[in-house]
Amino acid sequence: MIINGKKKIWSDYQKEIPDDHYFYVRSCIRQNFFPASEKLFLEIVRDRLNLDFYETEHHTTCGGIAYHSDTIPQETVMTIVARQFALMSEAGYKNYVASCITSFGLYTEILDTWYHYPELEAKIKENLWKTTRREFNKPEYLAHASDVVYKLRDKIASQAKYKLVNKDTGKPLKVVEHIGCHYSKMFPSKGVGGAEYPYVLTGMIESWGGEIVDYPERRHCCGFGFRQYMIRANRGYSLSNTYKKFESMEPFHPDMIITNCPGCPYFLDRWQYVIKEMEGKTYGKEGQGIPVFTYEEVAGLVLGYDPWYLGLQMHQIDVEPLLDKIGIKYSKTDKYLL
């Protein structure tokens, strides 16, 4: 692996990311899978780094899952998104940040479609007015929550209590980073580092002391795949993709997996259990499996939050072995008492 070859590619895809005054929109499903992530994101940016992140309870789903599962047409989903932008303009913000990758991909796609077909934008403007009597204007800058954390990674590192380093061997932890496909595969220029070697999570890992693992199936789908897992008949197909990824990363013996999307951590985490049940195969050391985190959870760990406060007990794969590796203190007894 020639590192500066990668650095050269990353340099082609740097995008400037404002670090303040954002209108924050939550994901519909991330809170059920990883409860603390979004709350932690707001806590870090607002309390720790006292930045202005506004959030309103009136915003809805972005309609992404319905759109990708072909249950609603594009114009309907555009109108929903237009309403979100309307809430943003009403709140007086210009930078829009989405917590979910699918939303980020959807917003980028819609903005790009409007760019090429302004007449469609005008039609949606009219739809929104007819249905909600609201008007909207497009955000000046669209970011994903991981872009923001990437931008603030060094600030977080400066306040960090722990490092992604194995406290016994002193070697950096081997971390697999998995980027949600809708982050940069559809619009490479919109992702930090492009589509082939996105740098948004790598940047965080490196600044927090870890070392990334580059395995052959790193860009393969995590197995979420929308309409695959919904229908039981297809669910095996979704599972097989995750299986292929784990088979490919196994020889590298990664310590943990970090993702920036709602579905990937959930499936990479849950399918390990199903694979163990169906095939009797596990991938971590001594059958413990590889723990899967969202970047917010890792930021929380590094900053020293109590693991159970971060809701890590909701994970399928136990995180304790990793915590011991990093040396994070936690109480064994009140794992489920908090």
Place this chain on the structure above:
Amino acid sequence: MNKEVLIIGGGPAGLECASTLLMFGYKVFIVEKGSELGGHLRKWDRLFPESISASETLERLLIPSKKAIVFDETEVSSVKLKDGFFDIILSDNTELHVHSVVVATGFKLFPAEKKEEYGYGVYNRVITNADLEASFKNNSRDILQSKRVGFVHCVGSRDEKISNRHCSKVCCVTAVKQACEFKEANPDAEIYCFYMDLRMFGRGYEDLYLKAQNKYGIRFIRGRVSEVAENVDGELVIKAEDTLISRPLKVTLDLLVLMSGMSKNPDNDQLADMLGLDIAEDGFFVQHDPTINSIKSKIKGIFFAGTVTGPKTIPETLNEARSAALAVHKYLSE
């Protein structure tokens, strides 16, 4: 007073055009951006289809053009057309007053790192055809000892996504030539060629293809390579499809050679503005009359020679250079 001609570009096209013009008795200037004459030919080891020596070929081009006045490491800064003359100012601000200009700035090898999924510049065992030619030239054992080798055709050609829709014409036959040469250098190498269409159009090319299959046992897989990755031992994992039985396939290789195609010379745009010529969508100069008179430009007195107007083999380039010289001679004797 013999008339003066400026040739922009000191590659095979420029040199051959110069030697022919010298033969006609013109005074010839050659402006070469690089430090040495010969262009890409200087980097090659052997040329298809009979693997003749590239350096000898270069010598045979350099000698007759020795009397041309060469400005190396210089470029054209400005051109003014004034009643049949061209006032040229070079980057070392010498001034030339010539009667005709021949544009022979050639091509640029497609930068293979642009195809990120192939990992050129990221994986150490991924090289390009130019690198392999260099390895043959200085016999670098490390490369030539690789056991399992793959050649990827159409890198940077026939690819909408990097706006190179054209076929670069010479990479198929170069890949087969290099594959045979590799097998000769390392007889127990296992060699695969991943192709979409094998365009062995020239004379003697099909025999080379047959020899590659029959004598050297090189395996041709019809399917373009989609991704390259490194496995835990640093070997390359290649993903493609065998489209002849429509089954995806993967293979682990020790060396991957990317056949970079011929793409436009980036200086063309600036040069085109100076000369008042147009650039086609594929980045090569627009020929005034591509069928009858492929060396003519739309401006009287300016002519083209070689790969500046699109991919060509070296024999074709030399022929075009000579016909450009003839056209200059005809133009200047009107």
Place this chain on the structure above:
Amino acid sequence: MKERFLFGYDPFVLPFTLGMVFIILYLLVGTARIIISLTHEEQISLLKSLKPKQLFKTIKDVITDCLLHIKIFKRNPLLGYMHFSIAFGWFMLIVVGHIEVMLYTPQRNGILYYPVFFRYFVMETQQTLRGAFFFFLMDLFLLMVLSGIALAIFKRFRSRALGMRRTTKLKIGDTFALYSLWAIFPLRLLAESFTADISGGSFLTKSINHLVHGFVSNPDNALPIWWCYSIALGVFLFALPFSRYMHIPTEILLIFLRNAGIKATSFRNGYAEAEIYSCSRCGICIDACPMGVNLGDIKFSTVYTIRLLRKRENALEGAEKCLMCNKCVEVCPVGINSTQLKLLYRQSFNDTGDHDFSYLSPQNIKHNKEKILYYAGCMTHLAPAIYLSLFKILKKAGIEYNFMDADGSICCGRPLMLSGDFKGASQLIDKNKDIILNSGCTTLLLSCPICYKVFREEYNLQGIEVVHHSVYINDLLNSGKIKVDRVHESFVFHDPCELGRGSNIYNEPRELLSSIGTLKNSPEEKGESICCGGSLGSLTMQYERRKRITEHSLSMLYTNNPDTLVTACPLCLKTFSPVNSKRTVDIAQVVSEHLI
């Protein structure tokens, strides 16, 4: 004549006698073994063939083949004389020798060695006309054999003079027998000349006696020569079973078996064993074999393959490369059906029948009786001009036909059979047979000789006339159903192996062509026609070598430079046309182009 020694015995006779006893026992055991390994019916038909009428024919065959070597005479008189002189001369020496013993020393009748060394054991008391006559006969036949031996030695060094480009490379067993055979008769001459003054002789032995009288006069000089003579005979007899000359006794047995109608069913035992041992390795088949044009393949000619079979070594490479064109069988003076042996040998390896022909569901085709059923075969689909011309002729003759395999044929089975896979072939044969029999046709017309041969020999379609299109068109012409105009175009006809040698059809195509234009012949045609090179018989031959055979065959066909090359087989047509710069056509095309 009077006996010189009391007991009529001397130790020097021992080598010969032992040799003789050995070879007689060997032959008895061998013959018994072969006859035992025959099937019951074969043994009965062998017995039946001993009835006088058939026995007379067999004896006539033995004389013409084994003694006179008529077949070799036809090929090359000098070569024929060489074989004839040695065989016939030696036979007469033995016969006359026995007569002399019966006349002059009856008491020694039945002693094995006595007639051979008669001249040593007797003394000429008075010269009688009868004695002189016998001496003259003996010297005459001895001279005849010596002339044959001289020719044989000469052939070994300059075989071309006797019409043979190449002769067989000899193995150790052969060289021993060969040199001892060459030594026997000169030694006999010397021996008999030495004792000529005592026991008499004729023009040959007497004159040599006078020549070397000084040396000969002292009697104990004669004995060593007689010793050498006996040893030479002994060595020859002991080496016989391991040499090519085993062919002398075995061919007689072979002729008996053949005339009894017995055929080879295994590649090594029974009738095949007789064939293998009666191969004299004369090498005539080497020149005949078309493969010889590629020097590397000469080692696969029939003589060497049979030698490998005889030594029970692996002969598969040669057996699978052979074109199975039957030219070696045609020219073989002993008439060994080596192609059949090779086919049976292939069968022992390849008869797996491991195919999946379940997809061949029996299609029953609508066919009414008056119409003839035409079967094109796989290869003809690659040369549609053949069946289109054929249909034009049939229409002209007002004959209705039904094109059985119009949309793709079930293969006739012969290519699979030629590869040795009889089980696989029979599956195809059954499928085709169902279709043909269900169709109720009375005539099955074929344009491919390969199909024609298997339909005729393996399908046994009772009541259905199987006919090749060259014969059928010729009949149409003779019966006036079609007329052709005469042109002064010259043709040469290439006899496809499976039509000529394979099915004995030589004249009809020639009649047909002579009625249209002038037919030119080629140096090697009819039974000796050279295979086109494309033969399905060869399983392993590569294209470059086939092409050289095609070029050689073409050069022969064009010796009298005809305008057009005509053949009657789609495979020959497809093999010749790309290589032949001039026009190659099927016989049906010639006729259809000149119909009036």
Place this chain on the structure above:
Amino acid sequence: MNNFGYSISPSSRIDLDKRDNDKFTRIVLLEPGFRKCMACGLCSSTCSGANFTDVSLRRAIEMIQDGQEKSAIVLLKGCMLCGKCNIICPRGINTRNLIRNILKVYMEELQ
């Protein structure tokens, strides 16, 4: 093992590293023309068997080169060895010899 009503579908991807190389070299020795095949499809289109069922030498050769012997054998079991492909092959490959040897070499292990 537990069954949840769906299963992991095995990868359909061919792995060229797992090809049985010594059988492959044996075939090349038995029929050197094997490597000259340029997959032009003339043999499979003229095939007598192909009129009735799925026989294709072109695909079989490609499969053998990819190490998919079992599916290659299925494609050749219907071959009647009639020789049309032999005549028509533009590269002069002895296709009959090739088919015969593929079946022989790869069927050995099945017996």
